[in-house]
Amino acid sequence: MSVTAEIISKTFGSYAALDKVSLHAPAGKLVALLGPSGSGKTTLLRIIAGLEKPDPGSGRILFDGEDVTDVAPGKRGVGFVFQHYALFRHMSVAENIAFGLKARPWRERPSKADIKARVEDLLRLVQLETFGARLPAQLSGGQRQRVALARALAVQPRVLLLDEPFGALDAKVRRDLRRWLRHFHAEAHLTTIFVTHDQEEALEIADEVVVMNQARVEQVGPPREIYDHPATPFVHRFLGNVNQVALPWAGIRPGVSVPTEGGIAFVRPHDIEILLPEGATPGIDDPNATGAPARITDIHAAGPVAKIAAKRDDGLGVLDIELPRPRLAILRLNEGDRIRLRVRPRANP
Amino acid sequence: MFLAGKTEEGDGETFSTQMPPETDIHPSPRTVKIAGRAAAFSTAGALAQSRHVTRDPMWLRVLLTTIALLFLLGFLFVPLAAVFAEALRGGVGMYLAAFSSPDARAAIRLTLLVTAICIPANTAFGIAAAWAVTKHDFRGKSLLLALLDLPFAVSPVVAGLVFVLVFGRHGWLGPANLEILFAPVAPAFGAFVDSCGLRGTFLGPLAEWLAEPSLLPVLFSPPGIVLATIFVSCPFVARELIPLMQAQGADEELAALSLGASGWRTFWHVTLPNIKWALFYGVVLCGARAMGEFGAVSVISGKIRGETNTLPLHVEILFNEYNSVGAFAVASLLALLALVSLALKTFAEWRFKKEAM
Known part of the structure; x- marks a missing residue:
């Protein structure tokens, strides 16, 4: 089912959380709402769920073209997963999952046996078969979030809404759950919208990314397009690390296209090449070499990618450069070395 | 990172x-x-x-502990022991005799009745107030919070006097003002009752009363005592619930609503189980205060023996009549109720902590 938000505004007192925001999540897609805190992404998600009302007269929420703006959250057919799980703390895991089914009016309520079977299915789905009798307090963060997912899925929602679902988890658990969600979505094709401030998460699992900033949508598109062709300086800064390079800079040769705005070029750290003068040993300056001269101030080589900071000779700032470890070993660079830098031409498909 | x-x-x-x-x-x-x-x-x-x-140095810790223990001993334990010692001075027979007089029994009955009305009223009010304050945003929220503390801040005697002022013979809702208030409607109502031929039903006396209002049965009677007691004990439940409900936030309720639960079901199955021990704690404190209230009640009750005398008032009367064994016997009953409250309160606290962990 597709979800559409039309020119939604939301103000809290004098603070505008959403300013005429529109959004379209196509049926069966996994959409990420990405933005810094305070950008309005959670408010938008809660308005889609019906947990928050848009400003009177400001816009509509449509599910498959049907106006649900005034429909109660429980009747919209949404599954909502909260950042801090919001599990019912006095109920067991199984009772938590069964809650939505038991809350139905008796005419639509499945029989006890059906509920039990459904709960067991869901426990299997989230790989918590043996945890049904436990209380939420006895589970780890990752397990709790899986229970929250199972609970939201129990009511067979038409849309799954996740508010920073992995935000409170540690890195490894986050990665596993992210992968799990990707697989689940690939099989179930349930329209899913999730909020995150983690650009890597959004780029890795979403079909479509909506970048938000200061109550507005900055850009919408598939992850790759957003990463390669950021529409605004904000998106450029927010997605991946980027050097803001004051122009003119000799490292950008004519013919190499680099996004610029107002005398500043945006260059990703892994798009900068380190050149050593031909045949020269590190540390010796060669005025004939191409590229812009700089001096290495810092090398951080833990992890698969080495991170190097280099100060421009013209004093107009410090550049961050990333290069693979083997390449660092070949170049034999040291802190204090003089190098030359240039922007690698983009290899766009 | x-x-x-x-x-x-x-x-x-x-x-x-x-x-x-x-x-x-x-x-x-x-x-x-x-x-x-x-x-x-x-x-x-x-x-x-x-x-x-x-x-901290050893001597300091010992000193502080000793001061605290001595204080508790002198100001709490000794008086409590004295109450029981004094009550039992004439033997168990005299002790029990103090409870057998009709006045004493009436006082016990009235106190229990007032408490039994007060607790549900204040529980309902406390839950409603805490719910409104913690789960919703509305204008005048801080005013409600401030008013909630008024019964703590104001002297109980003043609270009692307020009710005398409102419901007394020359009060705001005294007979003279009521007559003015009902004057526009009373004749019409009387005519309506007559035209329908309903003089014989309960509407007949009501029409008469509206035409010539008498004193409302509040002053010097149990309804007044109940009102005064509700006033002084109303913040306890709300005050216990508000911090807890604030800490818990509204996410669980929102989750329940998004899963299709009705507001009523959400309250019974999600909110209430989460606050039950704090609620119990508040109810115990409220009950303890309701049973022990003296100031507000003494102003409004009129102290009519056998009719509007509560236990604390009865203690005072006995004491003023130099019946010290009787006074202390009844006082010991109040002390006993306080100890039971304390035990319940400690139990609630213990469960509360256990569940919070």
């Missing part, structure tokens, strides 16, 4: 790599190092400080 991610734009270094806010994926090498060092430093500092704090 997270610390490093938080250092965002606006640090003056316009040309360096700028971290996107709240990202912890590729922090620049420099910020990581700085953050790491800062973290190590502050942890070491905190450790040294905590060791220092717990290392």
Whole structure:
């Protein structure tokens, strides 16, 4: 089912959380709402769920073209997963999952046996078969979030809404759950919208990314397009690390296209090449070499990618450069070395 | 990592790599190092400080503990023991005799009745107030919170006097004012009752009363005592619930609503189980206050023996009549009720802590 938000505004007192925001999540897609805190992404998600009302007269929420703006959250057919799980703390895991089914009016309520079977299915789905009798307090963060997912899925929602679902988890658990969600979505094709401030998460699992900033949508598109062709300086800064390079800079040769705005070029750290003068040993300056001269101030080589900071000779700032470890070993660079830098031409498909 | 991610734009270094806010994926090498060092430093500092704090000299700790224990002994334990000792001075027979007089029994009955009305009323009010304050935003919220503390702040005697002022013979709702208030409607109502031929039903006396209102049965009667007691004991439940419900937030309720539960079901199955021990604690405190209230009740009750005398008032009367054994016997009953309350309260606290963990 597709979800559409039309020119939604939301103000809290004098603070505008959403300013005429529109959004379209196509049926069966996994959409990420990405933005810094305070950008309005959670408010938008809660308005889609019906947990928050848009400003009177400001816009509509449509599910498959049907106006649900005034429909109660429980009747919209949404599954909502909260950042801090919001599990019912006095109920067991199984009772938590069964809650939505038991809350139905008796005419639509499945029989006890059906509920039990459904709960067991869901426990299997989230790989918590043996945890049904436990209380939420006895589970780890990752397990709790899986229970929250199972609970939201129990009511067979038409849309799954996740508010920073992995935000409170540690890195490894986050990665596993992210992968799990990707697989689940690939099989179930349930329209899913999730909020995150983690650009890597959004780029890795979403079909479509909506970048938000200061109550507005900055850009919408598939992850790759957003990463390669950021529409605004904000998106450029927010997605991946980027050097803001004051122009003119000799490292950008004519013919190499680099996004610029107002005398500043945006260059990703892994798009900068380190050149050593031909045949020269590190540390010796060669005025004939191409590229812009700089001096290495810092090398951080833990992890698969080495991170190097280099100060421009013209004093107009410090550049961050990333290069693979083997390449660092070949170049034999040291802190204090003089190098030359240039922007690698983009290899766009 | 997270610390490093938080250092965002606006640090003056316009040309360096700028971290996107709240990202912890590729922090620049420099910020990581700085953050790491800062973290190590502050942890070491905190450790040294905590060791220092717990290392008070022995003599100081002994002194403080002794002062606290002596204070408790002198001001709480000795008086409590004295109450029971005095009550039992004439033997168990005399002790029990103090409860057998009709006046004493009436006082016990009235106190229990007032408490039994007060507790549900204040529980309902307390839950409603706490719910309104913690789960919703509305105009006048801070005013409601301030008013909630009024019964704590104001002297109970004043509270009692307020009711005398409102319901007394010359009060705002006294007969003279009521007559003026009902004057426009009373004749019409009387005519209506007559035209329908309903004089014989309960509407007949009501029409008569509206035409010539008498004193409302509040002053010097149990309804007044109930009102005064509700007033002084109303903040307890709400005051217990508000901090807890504030800490719990509204997420669980919202989750229940999004799963299709009705508001009523959400309250019974989600909210109430989460607050039950705090609620119990508040109810116990409210009950203890209701049973022991003296000031407000003494102003409004009129102290009519056998009719409007509560236990605390009865103690005072007996004491003033030099019946010290009787006074202390009844007082010991109040003390006993207080001890039971204390035990219940401790139990609630213990369960509360256990569930919070």
